Amino acid sequence: MRTIAVLWASITMASALHAQVPTTPSDSAARAKAKADSIAADSIALIRELEQMQRGNAADTTRGTQVAGPSNPRLIPDISAIGDLVADLSPDGSTQESGNRFDIREVEVAIGAAVDPYFRADFILGLSDLEGIAIEEAYLTALSLPAALQARIGRFHMPFGKQNTTHRAELQTVEYPHVIQRFFSPEGLKGSGFWVSKIFAPFGFYQELQATAVNRLGDAPDDSVTLAEPLNKRLSGLGYSARLRNYWDLSEAANLELSFSAMTGKVEQPLGIELSFGSVTANAVPARQSDLGIDFTYRWKPLERALYKSFILQGEVIHQLNADAVAPLAPLICAPAPTCPLPDFGRSLTGGYVFARYQLTRRSFFGTRFDFVQNPAASEGSTKAGSTYLQFFPSEFSKFVVSYELLKPGTGLKSVNRILLQTTFAVGPHRPHPF
Amino acid sequence: MNIRIIFCAGVMALTLGASSQALAQPKLRIVTSTTDLDNIAQAVGGDRVSAIHISEGYQDPHFVEAKPSFILKLRNADVFAFVGLDLEIGWMSLLIDGARNPKIRQGGSGYLDVSRVVRVIDVARGNVDRSQGDVHPQGNPHYWLDPENGRRIARLFRDKFSELDPAGASTYAANARAFEARLNAAENQWKPQLAKLKGKPVVAWHTSWRYLAQYTGINIVGFMEPKPGVPPSPSHLAGLIQTMRRTGVKVIVMEPFYDRKTADFVAARTSAKVLILPPSVGAIKGVTDYISLMQYDIRQLADAL
Numbered sequence: 045m046r047t048i049a050v051l052w053a054s055i056t057m058a059s060a061l062h063a064q065v066p067t068t069p070s071d072s073a074a075r076a077k078a079k080a081d082s083i084a085a086d087s088i089a090l091i092r093e094l095e096q097m098q099r100g101n102a103a104d105t106t107r108g109t110q111v112a113g114p115s116n117p118r119l120i121p122d123i124s125a126i127g128d129l130v131a132d133l134s135p136d137g138s139t140q141e142s143g144n145r146f147d148i149r150e151v152e153v154a155i156g157a158a159v160d161p162y163f164r165a166d167f168i169l170g171l172s173d174l175e176g177i178a179i180e181e182a183y184l185t186a187l188s189l190p191a192a193l194q195a196r197i198g199r200f201h202m203p204f205g206k207q208n209t210t211h212r213a214e215l216q217t218v219e220y221p222h223v224i225q226r227f228f229s230p231e232g233l234k235g236s237g238f239w240v241s242k243i244f245a246p247f248g249f250y251q252e253l254q255a256t257a258v259n260r261l262g263d264a265p266d267d268s269v270t271l272a273e274p275l276n277k278r279l280s281g282l283g284y285s286a287r288l289r290n291y292w293d294l295s296e297a298a299n300l301e302l303s304f305s306a307m308t309g310k311v312e313q314p315l316g317i318e319l320s321f322g323s324v325t326a327n328a329v330p331a332r333q334s335d336l337g338i339d340f341t342y343r344w345k346p347l348e349r350a351l352y353k354s355f356i357l358q359g360e361v362i363h364q365l366n367a368d369a370v371a372p373l374a375p376l377i378c379a380p381a382p383t384c385p386l387p388d389f390g391r392s393l394t395g396g397y398v399f400a401r402y403q404l405t406r407r408s409f410f411g412t413r414f415d416f417v418q419n420p421a422a423s424e425g426s427t428k429a430g431s432t433y434l435q436f437f438p439s440e441f442s443k444f445v446v447s448y449e450l451l452k453p454g455t456g457l458k459s460v461n462r463i464l465l466q467t468t469f470a471v472g473p474h475r476p477h478p479f
Numbered sequence: 480m481n482i483r484i485i486f487c488a489g490v491m492a493l494t495l496g497a498s499s500q501a502l503a504q505p506k507l508r509i510v511t512s513t514t515d516l517d518n519i520a521q522a523v524g525g526d527r528v529s530a531i532h533i534s535e536g537y538q539d540p541h542f543v544e545a546k547p548s549f550i551l552k553l554r555n556a557d558v559f560a561f562v563g564l565d566l567e568i569g570w571m572s573l574l575i576d577g578a579r580n581p582k583i584r585q586g587g588s589g590y591l592d593v594s595r596v597v598r599v600i601d602v603a604r605g606n607v608d609r610s611q612g613d614v615h616p617q618g619n620p621h622y623w624l625d626p627e628n629g630r631r632i633a634r635l636f637r638d639k640f641s642e643l644d645p646a647g648a649s650t651y652a653a654n655a656r657a658f659e660a661r662l663n664a665a666e667n668q669w670k671p672q673l674a675k676l677k678g679k680p681v682v683a684w685h686t687s688w689r690y691l692a693q694y695t696g697i698n699i700v701g702f703m704e705p706k707p708g709v710p711p712s713p714s715h716l717a718g719l720i721q722t723m724r725r726t727g728v729k730v731i732v733m734e735p736f737y738d739r740k741t742a743d744f745v746a747a748r749t750s751a752k753v754l755i756l757p758p759s760v761g762a763i764k765g766v767t768d769y770i771s772l773m774q775y776d777i778r779q780l781a782d783a784l
């Protein structure tokens with residue numbers, strides 16, 4: 045496995061080095077000379093070609109009206125696709141959900157366009173072997189509301205915390221931080237419902253409040269879990285979230301975001317047995333789950349060296365509060381003698397991470413992350429992990445990542461070494477770079 | 480006598496009223512994507528507008544971060560003027576969507592795509608894809624380094640500001656005329672230098688110097704970038720060095736935000752020297768307005784060639 049890892053790394057890095065480190069041309073002068081002229085012509089070939097094609101339209105260009113006609117006369121929406129490939133070369137076997145060593149983790153297809161003067165539509169479909177076709181996001185954004193408001197209806201990444209709003213393929217790490225994977229899901233937390241945001245600046249800096257009301261908190265469990273009545277029968281069973289973003293420019297090169305998030309909703313807690321509630325039976329009960337989060341992102345990028353130098357320091361802490369809806373039913377579950385040990389569903393859990401990324405060259409970055417998250421069973425302590433990343437971007441549209449992680453799953457559990465390689469690549473119109 | 484005093488007082492009150500009304504008249508709020516557009520907007524708008532910009536002259540205009548603080552700048556803007564031709568594609572939509580300001584959205588009265596009035600070169604015809612690098616299919620967006628385009632930008636601002644602030648129309652027209660007169664006068668001064676530059680071979684880092692080359696008559700025989708936006712590779716540089724030796728290139732022109740070491744590497748192997756030129760207003764000290772930018776670049780080139 046190590047050989048494959050080295051091989052992959054050297055293949056992806058080889059083109060990198062080849063393209064980047066200037067070697068002394070006199071070393072290979074003879075060979076270079078032969079190739080020289082054709083290569084030198086490379087960059088101007090395109091220009092000359094363009095000029096030639098343009099000459100036919102010279103009259104236009106001198107009039108300056110030559111950006112003639114719309115660039116998209118048939119109003120075709122923007123369509124783009126991202127491939128997200130992961131190889132898992134961990135020494136003790138694949139640590140992927142699929143169990144595969146080499147995997148197309150996901151293909152993401154995004155379609156977006158203005159619907160009419162009032163709305164914009166975005167669809168993001170996720171294709172994977174595990175989930176088939178999934179609607180990752182699909183929402184209508186109202187862009188011309190008064191009072192600096194913006195609203196969405198549909199399915200979207202829940203605006204809770206910093207990294208959860210970023211698509212997995214666009215993360216600066218291969219996977220979400222463990223706290224997001226554990227508290228939400230390996231693909232983050234999405235919700236279907238209503239989203240509204242307002243920006244304001246009463247103190248002179250940027251503030252934004254985002255609030256949502258969604259069908260439920262997180263994904264519904266599979267059909268084997270049954271409740272006496274639907275989770276969202278009452279409005280109190282829906283998911284609600286709020287996030288306050290605060291942003292400051294510390295200097296031209298440095299800035300800071302410090303934000304707070306809160307979310308509440310209901311989730312199913314398993315009873316372990318089937319109980320009857322009036323005329324219906326159920327094997328789970330709804331229980332309130334709430335999350336509180338704080339996150340900060342410090343960015344540094346000197347403008348005049350922006351192509352080559354940058355640094356990000358990011359951290360997030362999430363505290364999850366769980367109501368225990370099972371404990372009150374203990375006499376029923378453990379009847380006749382209420383002695384059976386029930387899991388402690390009411391345990392509050394805390395998790396978080398710190399991530400730093402430093403730009404090494406124009407196209408390569410080094411990142412490192414420390415994770416911790418309390419395990420559901422108190423006896424198992426906390427999951428801790430440290431990981432490092434070497435990213436290489438041949439262009440804005442392709443990325444290669446080599447990462448190593450030491451994962452300590454908790455008290456009495458064996459540590460795992462993980463070696464992950466990732467390639468993501470995008471085709472389609474240039475999408476804006478999320479900040 | 481009394482009547483006269485009363486009349487005078489009345490006139491004074493009226494003029495005071497009028498001038499305080501003029502003072503209270505809110506300025507047109509202009510936000511531009513670049514410093515060059517900002518400077519021309521100020522030249523045309525004068526006291527009647529307040530103009531601010533998003534990217535600085537010393538930063539690569541292709542890569543600007545969509546900082547939320549820019550959203551605040553755009554939130555109350557009456558006009559957002561941008562270069563267009565995809566130069567701002569990496570950040571503009573995030574800021575416009577974030578700003579929730581219908582005036583500056585596409586179709587709004589303040590959405591001003593400056594590229595629609597300028598003389599554009601390098602428009603792609605036929606098939607274009609990213610194997611050709613980071614191409615701008617609608618044409619080369621670095622058009623402000625051609626004084627004719629400077630004039631057209633000024634006229635566009637004159638028309639747009641007059642449309643949004645009809646009371647200022649005559650001021651905008653006068654300011655635009657004055658700007659053009661200053662630019663024309665400067666161009667006359669540059670004539671000897673331009674004559675000297677005609678046909679001189681140079682190498683440029685990026686296609687951003689194509690407009691200045693066309694204006695000055697210098698001949699760009701190669702680019703440091705093998706393809707637009709693609710960093711130099713050793714094999715490309717080896718070929719470029721051969722071309723430079725053959726054609727007798729004396730100058731490598733580049734922006735201050737690219738990696739000078741690579742250019743120095745090439746210069747050391749040829750008889751060329753590296754000339755770092757400001758591509759925009761504010762890119763270096765002393766280049767504080769559009770005309771001084773053009774003047775500085777032309778003089779530097781003429782001195783070096």
Ligand SMILES: [Zn+2]
Binds near residue numbers: 541620
């Ligand atoms: Zn460019």
